[in-house]
Amino acid sequence: VEQLQAYGPDYAFIALHGRGGEDGAMQGLLETMGIPYSGSGVMASALAMDKYRCKLLWQSIGLPTPEFALVMGSDNLGHAESLLPAFVKPSMEGSSVGVARVDRREDLEAACERAGEHKGPVLVEAFIDGPEFTVGILNDQALPVIRIEAEGEFYDYEAKYLSDNTRYSIPCGLTSIKEQELQAVALTAFETLGCSGWGRVDFMQDQQGRFWLLEVNTIPGMTDHSLMPMAAADAGLSFDELVIEILKAADVR
Template structure:
């Protein structure tokens, strides 16, 4: 029996519910015994009272992607999909993740950490900047700062979601993403957002954001991105499946943005899109994620 864990109480709750429904329907269509469980933050006793052998985690954001639910499942010796508690925590904390990647000499834009109750440190790299909560997903709370007088508002927005904020040099360029499935990089997708950047609205609400696969890069460039994505994935000790996001600047130099250890599985989601380009149906994708968890 498989429990599809969805919902949660993070800012990404609605996306998670959509992802969970898609996974549940894919399992049901293959006659796989499963049930949906909407975790609202304080009803886990209801989950533990049910019999299941594996948890398919499609909880996005805090509680579901940061190692919390993973640790609770580990404590009960229950198999689950995706990365373990430690790797999930590494991936969710953007500052910690960047430090790990930096130690592996992976390509990164310069950044600094700002704490809510402290003076903002001196920023020694040029505008524009990306200001983002350290532990939030789906581009929630992110601002593009093009002049110094915009910084306070950007910090206020980011600190609504997290006490810690990452201020990062904004790299102008094209956005790409690489899905990882059971140790392999899937075809690269280019994202052409209909907004100034690939924000929450572009990701989930817009019908005019374009996803290009084939992505338009040369074979050599695509292989380079896939190799960096795999190295970034392995550096934080992620396993199973995930997604690594990049910006390529005007010189086609790649910069890592972030990693998602519980990517979306909605109709707008990128991992199913990359899987389809590799000849993997949504139903097969769901089974492959489960298979990776059972190894």
């Protein structure tokens, strides 16, 4: 706070992930200091970080998201067992931190306990067998869809930030109609949470070709492995131009 006060920036480009940076806390601080900032506002940032409430909201308006259960301690394990195979994840974390795939009932409780170490409830989400896709959002426009193929079981923290073996495909391999359909659902999911400026929406596609919403990232990665700069480049934007476009929305706020 003292550094922000001393520096007195015209804008803040938020590139923080997880608690404190992506959950509305930093956004609230910057608002109280009168500093325009990139990305979604306080409420939308907090809501997008809460995977459970995101899914409840999407379900309420008919958007497809995998079946799920919220686990707190040993409560609701019975429902969670009925979803196996499933992913177990902290309900309020980012960057795939604490995520594990569970196939057997005897492994579920331990996986929930590990995910619970990140504080807060645990989300158990039914496994969707198929490819993963992501849609970048920039100032109310959907960017080209990217198909993700991780070397391991799923697109985890290592695959996102460390591995050189994760494969990204643009064009994504979908028909133009399917790609437009996915982009439209991504925009609806993003706007329903009140998100603005920029972000990324993640999906799985099942064996029947149906798409399932996983989550919205209000502060996507901006590394050399990251998806947002990749999608922007395919749309004709350099990295510097992408940053400028993101900051333009901060000016509107």
